[in-house]
Amino acid sequence: MASPSTTTAARPLPRRAHEDPTWVRWLLVGIALTVMTLLVVVPLVNVFVEAFAGGVEAYWNNLVGDPDTLHSIFLTLMVAPTAVILNTIFGLAAAWAIARFKFPGRAALTALIDLPFTVSPVVVGLFLLLLFGLQGIFGPWLREHDIKIVFAFPGLVLATCFVTFPVIARELIPLMEAIGSDEEVAAVSLGARPWHLFHLVTLPSIKWGLLYGIILCNARAMGEFGAVFVVSGHIAGQTDTMPLRIEKLFQEYNLPGSFAVASVLALLALVTLFVKTTLEWRTRRDLEERKRLAAQGGEA
Amino acid sequence: MSISVQNVTKTFGSFLALDNVSLEVPGGALLALLGPSGSGKTTLLRIISGLEVPDRGAILYQEEDVTGTSVRERNVGFVFQHYALFRHMTVFDNIGFGLRVRKRAKAEIRARVMELLRLVQLEGYENSMPSQLSGGQRQRVALARALAAEPKVLLLDEPFGALDAKVRQELRQWLRRLHDEIHVTSVFVTHDQEEAFEVADRVVIMSKGKIEQVGSPAEIFEHPANPFVMDFLGNVNVFHGDIRGDRAAIDTLQVPLSKDGGDSSGAKAFVRSHELEIQRERNGRPALKANVVHINPARPVVKVRLHAEEFGVWLNVDVSWDRYADLRLKAGDTVYVAPRNVRVFVHDFQI
Numbered sequence: 077m078a079s080p081s082t083t084t085a086a087r088p089l090p091r092r093a094h095e096d097p098t099w100v101r102w103l104l105v106g107i108a109l110t111v112m113t114l115l116v117v118v119p120l121v122n123v124f125v126e127a128f129a130g131g132v133e134a135y136w137n138n139l140v141g142d143p144d145t146l147h148s149i150f151l152t153l154m155v156a157p158t159a160v161i162l163n164t165i166f167g168l169a170a171a172w173a174i175a176r177f178k179f180p181g182r183a184a185l186t187a188l189i190d191l192p193f194t195v196s197p198v199v200v201g202l203f204l205l206l207l208f209g210l211q212g213i214f215g216p217w218l219r220e221h222d223i224k225i226v227f228a229f230p231g232l233v234l235a236t237c238f239v240t241f242p243v244i245a246r247e248l249i250p251l252m253e254a255i256g257s258d259e260e261v262a263a264v265s266l267g268a269r270p271w272h273l274f275h276l277v278t279l280p281s282i283k284w285g286l287l288y289g290i291i292l293c294n295a296r297a298m299g300e301f302g303a304v305f306v307v308s309g310h311i312a313g314q315t316d317t318m319p320l321r322i323e324k325l326f327q328e329y330n331l332p333g334s335f336a337v338a339s340v341l342a343l344l345a346l347v348t349l350f351v352k353t354t355l356e357w358r359t360r361r362d363l364e365e366r367k368r369l370a371a372q373g374g375e376a
Numbered sequence: 377m378s379i380s381v382q383n384v385t386k387t388f389g390s391f392l393a394l395d396n397v398s399l400e401v402p403g404g405a406l407l408a409l410l411g412p413s414g415s416g417k418t419t420l421l422r423i424i425s426g427l428e429v430p431d432r433g434a435i436l437y438q439e440e441d442v443t444g445t446s447v448r449e450r451n452v453g454f455v456f457q458h459y460a461l462f463r464h465m466t467v468f469d470n471i472g473f474g475l476r477v478r479k480r481a482k483a484e485i486r487a488r489v490m491e492l493l494r495l496v497q498l499e500g501y502e503n504s505m506p507s508q509l510s511g512g513q514r515q516r517v518a519l520a521r522a523l524a525a526e527p528k529v530l531l532l533d534e535p536f537g538a539l540d541a542k543v544r545q546e547l548r549q550w551l552r553r554l555h556d557e558i559h560v561t562s563v564f565v566t567h568d569q570e571e572a573f574e575v576a577d578r579v580v581i582m583s584k585g586k587i588e589q590v591g592s593p594a595e596i597f598e599h600p601a602n603p604f605v606m607d608f609l610g611n612v613n614v615f616h617g618d619i620r621g622d623r624a625a626i627d628t629l630q631v632p633l634s635k636d637g638g639d640s641s642g643a644k645a646f647v648r649s650h651e652l653e654i655q656r657e658r659n660g661r662p663a664l665k666a667n668v669v670h671i672n673p674a675r676p677v678v679k680v681r682l683h684a685e686e687f688g689v690w691l692n693v694d695v696s697w698d699r700y701a702d703l704r705l706k707a708g709d710t711v712y713v714a715p716r717n718v719r720v721f722v723h724d725f726q727i
Contacts, residue, residue: 262460265427265447266474267525276473280464365507366463 120342127339130332138336144312145337148321155229155304155317156297159236163293164286167244172278174245175252176260186249189242200238201306204231227309232317235303240296247289248282254363255281284362288355295348299341377438377528377561378403379424384433386419393419394430395585401563401578403438406555408572409565411582412608417565418533420582424563425531426450437528453522453560455532459514461506467493467517468502474525492520495554512543519551523558532564536571548575569609573597581605603721606646613652613691615645617720624720629662631718643722649694651717654680654703663712666691668705680705682713 095101128135140146173179174186192200206212208225218225225231263277279286301319308315316324318337325334379401386394394416401407409417422428424435426447434443442450462470469476471492475485493499496516506514515535522530535551536544552575555562566572572579573593581588581596581604588608589601600606607614617626618641624631626645655663666682669690677694684691691713695703705711 258456258458258460259462261427262454262456263462263473263477265425265452265454266477266521267448267451268473268477269448272477276477277462368507 123335123338123342126331126335129335134332135336135339138333139340142333144316145321145325145333147313148316148318148337149340151229151232151316152298152318155232155236156294158233159240159297160290160294162233162237163241163244163297164290166241167248167289167293168286170245171248171252174249176257189245191242192239193242197235197239197300197302197304198306201235201303204234204238204303204307208234226307227311227315229315231307232304232315235307236297236300239300239303240293243293243296244286244289247285247292251282251285251359251363252278255366281362281366284355284359288352288359291348291351291355295345298344379529379561379563380434380436381420381424382434382436384420384423384430384435386416386423386428386430392585394423396433397585397587398433399580399587399590401561403561404559405578406552406562406576407564407578407580408576409563409580409582410569410572411567411588413567414584415582416585417567417580417582421531421533421563421565424529425452425454427454451525451527453525453527453530455515455518455522455530455535457534457537459506459518459538461514461517461521463506465506466502467498467504467506467509470506470517471520471524473521478525488524489520492524495523495557496520510543511539512547515539515547519554523560527560530560530562532562534565534567536566536568544571551575581608583608600646600719603644603646606719606721611649611692611694613647613649613689615647615689617643617645619643619720619722624718629664629715631662631715631720633720640722643720646719646721647715647717649679649692650677651715652691652693653714653716654682654693654695654699654705655712655714656703658712659714661714663714664689664691666711666713668707668709668711671705671707673700682711684713 127138130138138145139149170185170189174182205226208214208218208231210219210226212226223230225234259277259281260273263273268276299319300317301323304317305320305323308317308320310316310320310324312324318341322334322337322341325331325337379399381397381399381401384394384397385392397416397420399420409420411417419428423430426435426442426445430443434441436442437450447454462473465473468489471489472485475488480488489502490499493502496519498513498516498520501509501513501517506517509517515538519532519535536547539547548571564575573596577592578590579593579596580590583604589596589605591599596605597609600609606612615626615629617624617629618639619625619633620639622633624633624643624645631645664684664687666684668680669683670681672679672681677696678700680693680695682691682693683689693713695705703711
């Protein structure tokens with residue numbers, strides 16, 4: 077693995093010929109850092125500064141003292157995991173179908189998976205209203221059978237699911253395609269049934285990518301605003317999730333309360349970012365090792 | 377367990393991979409499917425295993441028709457070209473996988489895995505991960521894994537293709553000894569004729585989805601069925617000529633034939649490199665005048681390349697070291713090349 081660069085590294089050159097001039101590099105780095113600071117770091121720090129402006133006790137009171145706020149946290153902790161579980165099942169099924177089989181409509185399915193990323197969440201909310209609302213297509217039937225979807229928990233889950241369903245599938249499809257089906261074919265030839273195949277062979281090789289997708293999906297689910305806004309009906313203490321609660325507190329000029337809830341979401345974002353980076357690194361390392369293994373045992 | 381392939385046809389889109397192929401593999405045999413890439417040998421192996429389903433035709437194990445049986449139920453041991461070891465499992469778990477999914481008792485699995493580790497000479501490696509093993513060791517783990525559930529047949533797809541020359545040589549001989557020990561009916565695919573001839577009892581030569589010849593290595597080498605086999609075996613010089621009764625006319629060279637071939641043109645004559653003799657002088661036998669172009673003092677024979685200018689042909693001749701010393705050949709010498717044994721084919725039939 078002795079590359080030519082090891083010899084040139086011994087006597088450092090001021091600048092290699094293919095690099096841009098120093099001022100260009102510094103200008104680009106400067107622009108990137110300024111934008112990052114103004115758009116990300118300052119607002120993020122501000123959220124925490126504002127949240128803790130009245131001291132730790134006031135912050136804690138803002139979070140747990142208001143029953144409606146407390147309920148919004150509870151509701152988000154119910155809605156998001158439900159949506160994540162549903163999307164994990166869907167994501168695995170879709171990724172398996174697309175990465176392992178050739179079937180008519182495969183390209184269409186691949187394209188459709190991205191739809192929620194391209195449609196405005198508000199429009200998604202309206203879709204659901206038109207389907208399940210009182211005046212909607214299934215409205216009369218649902219009322220007859222006393223099933224509440226819109227302005228209730230199922231509606232929130234549906235909206236969240238729809239908006240976040242590409243996340244896990246998008247993560248798994250390229251990963252499963254890169255891994256290939258060799259080990260799975262070997263397992264079948266050794267007599268493995270579908271369940272063994274999945275939990276002994278497929279799952280262990282995609283686990284980091286899957287976990288990464290779940291974490292990302294969870295972050296998106298907890299932060300979802302637009303679609304949920306339309307279907308929730310905004311009933312305080314009943315259908316307000318955390319993002320909706322933040323907005324409502326803000327509109328009511330309760331800035332410390334609003335920022336306190338916002339800080340919880342922001343903290344969640346930071347944790348997600350950390351976990352995501354770690355997992356990304358692990359997934360990449362796994363894939364590289366697999367490639368190295370394939371290259372060693374691979375084509376002559 | 378004998379295997380019978382009956383009139384199997386398989387297409388991939390418009391590509392005809394197997395064209396009405398029939399083959400008998402006697403129980404306990406070690407058989408090689410040999411052919412260039414695209415000849416259908418791997419497809420045939422995968423159809424025998426059940427990984428691929430034929431469009432037409434049947435596969436029988438002993439007397440039982442298994443054409444519609446999935447690979448899962450056939451109980452075959454399959455060794456993949458790139459091993460396809462389970463990367464996240466230890467060597468022990470890899471080898472024990474087939475028993476584990478068959479819900480065998482822990483103690484039984486342990487005993488069997490240890491027995492197989494001994495068989496493939498990897499004792500002490502049970503807790504290693506595949507990434508810690510060399511190519512040859514991984515190959516042996518793959519073999520042990522395939523043998524764990526006592527398969528009725530063992531199928532190997534280019535088993536030594538990914539290994540370097542020295543390891544390949546060792547593993548070939550080792551596979552031969554292993555087969556003599558366990559006697560499971562085995563079929564392996566290779567594109568390397570030396571490998572096929574060295575390891576197998578029976579060799580099947582395939583080309584373009586058809587079987588060209590089946591036989592023991594000696595049969596195939598001594599009696600190649602057609603020009604394709606002759607050519608594929610290599611180390612051969614090809615001449616074009618005509619048949620005139622009981623003689624073949626290759627340019628000015630008249631070669632006597634063992635029987636009357638009638639009159640026809642477009643005959644192909646094959647002479648193996650070791651069946652050409654180099655002489656300093658003409659001695660009355662039909663011979664081609666040629667110039668020595670290159671001498672490769674290889675082992676076990678000296679490989680001499682000559683150009684017969686008046687016929688416009690290049691010749692490859694293998695000369696023994698003793699003969700080479702007698703002749704004192706060097707590049708640029710003019711010599712006479714006489715065939716000792718000529719095989720003449722007209723339209724795929726040997727005369």
